Amino acid sequence: xxxxxxxxxxxxxxxxxxxxxxxxxxxxxxxxxxxxxxxxxxxxxxxxxxxxxxxxxxxxxxxxxxxxxxxxxxxxxxxxxxxxxxxxxxxxxxxxxxxxxxxxxxxxxxxxxx
Amino acid sequence: xxxxxxxxxxxxxxxxxxxxxxxxxxxxxxxxxxxxxxxxxxxxxxxxxxxxxxxxxxxxxxxxxxxxxxxxxxxxxxxxxxxxxxxxxxxxxxxxxxxxxxxxxxxxxxxx
Numbered sequence: 001x002x003x004x005x006x007x008x009x010x011x012x013x014x015x016x017x018x019x020x021x022x023x024x025x026x027x028x029x030x031x032x033x034x035x036x037x038x039x040x041x042x043x044x045x046x047x048x049x050x051x052x053x054x055x056x057x058x059x060x061x062x063x064x065x066x067x068x069x070x071x072x073x074x075x076x077x078x079x080x081x082x083x084x085x086x087x088x089x090x091x092x093x094x095x096x097x098x099x100x101x102x103x104x105x106x107x108x109x110x111x112x113x114x
Numbered sequence: 115x116x117x118x119x120x121x122x123x124x125x126x127x128x129x130x131x132x133x134x135x136x137x138x139x140x141x142x143x144x145x146x147x148x149x150x151x152x153x154x155x156x157x158x159x160x161x162x163x164x165x166x167x168x169x170x171x172x173x174x175x176x177x178x179x180x181x182x183x184x185x186x187x188x189x190x191x192x193x194x195x196x197x198x199x200x201x202x203x204x205x206x207x208x209x210x211x212x213x214x215x216x217x218x219x220x221x222x223x224x225x226x
Contacts, residue, residue, distance in 0.1 A: 034214055041220075042219060042220075043218050043220050044157075044206075045217070046216075090156065090157070100162075100164065101147070101162065105156060106154070106155065107156050
């Protein structure tokens, strides 16, 4: 069955430090992959997406992610974290079952130390 | 600018009451989705629609219904609210297959 795993429930980093959030998926073919960010009390905002082509994808707010087919991973990275990056991050994969549905990971909450 | 809105943003109701949450999008997207978000469960799909008069059940559809009479709106109805339906509800829409979903700001529903 298709699934998305975000193994880290919480991550704490110091402001200015680098960040990597992990995402692993189980899918029968090459999926479409997404990272969303959710600030407190807000809806989800798309950070970046991968459909095909270059496996290193650039997104908004200085984030990037790398698709690694051999590891079934799509990890999110940022070289220098800002306090405003504190939020919850969701990885998603689709389409599901020849549909338009996405399946979401359970999220990783990022805390940023001053 | 195109957007997706939800109303109300906050709602408190009593067990057994019928509640309807509104979702309106101006993207002219055919695909619309309703999710609930609960701590430890991430986002779970309740219902979705691929066009006018089309509705489909998601993974947690019991106790919920939707109807799609036009492209812009997909209201979510709780027929008889239960305390287990206390949650934050998000509406989303998307265009062609593979396109990202755009999310509304959410509705926080409390059932007492």
